[in-house]
Amino acid sequence: MANVIVAFSKPEDAKNIRNILAKNGFSVASVCTSGAQAINSADELGSGIVVCGARFADMVYExxxxxxxxxxxxxxxxxxGLWNGRAPEDVVCLGLPLKVHDLISTLEMMMESLVRRRRKQRLKPLERSREEQELIKQAKELLxxxxxxTEADAHRYLQKCSMDSGTNMVETAQMIMSLINR
Structure with missing residues (x-):
């Protein structure tokens, strides 16, 4: 489950939202009362959801x-009235007065979206640098x-060795090059 940062200018509002989220099984990473604190927490986490109000002492939500x-x-x-029609496209907005059910279901939807996005990133093939591609090519030529x-057999051999040893193809190519070029 992704981390949640709660950021409201009034500390009691932030604590109340944190308590609601914690009771419903969400992992609240930090509670902030300024925009700068929220940015620092988000930078440390790298991913997650910021649940926030519209105004802080040091900045606004935009x-x-x-x-x-x-x-x-x-x-x-x-x-x-504070965000109607002006909020950025991918900011999810909930109006006040806030209903706990709406908050929880919206946050669950956002969490699912984050999980899908992460999964999609993970399944995207890795881009190899030119040096890595050259190293794999040299290892195949040596084989x-x-x-x-054949080139296809050498490629399959590299893949199999890579999977058997639990290393990526670049590391396997390096091992083959060092073993053969002794």
Whole structure:
């Protein structure tokens, strides 16, 4: 489950929201009373959700949103007049008076969205640098020359060794190069 940062200018509001979230099984990483504190907490966590009010002593929610790292989403809890039509596209807004059920269900929806996004990032193939691609190519050429393999066989051999040893293909290519070039 993703981390939640609670940020409201009034400490009692922040504590009340934290208590509601904790009672409903959410992991509240920090409680903040200023935008700067929320930004610092978000930078430390790298991903999660900021549940916040519209105004702080040092900034408004739009400035806070602009300073958040890419993996952090915002749930704005404020009067509709403060954000109506002006909130950034991917900021989720809940109007006051706040209903606990609405807060919990909205946060659960945002958590699911974060999990899907992380899964999608994880499944995206890794981009190899030119040096890494060259190293893999050299290892395949060495295997092809020494063991009379086709390029496809050499590639499959590298993949199998990589999976068997639990290392990535670049590390496996390095091992093969160091073993053969002794």
């Amino acid at each position: 400035e806070l949103y602009d300073c958040l790292p890419p993996g952090v989403r915002m749930l704005l809890v404020a009067s509709p 092809m020359d020494r063991n009379h393999m």
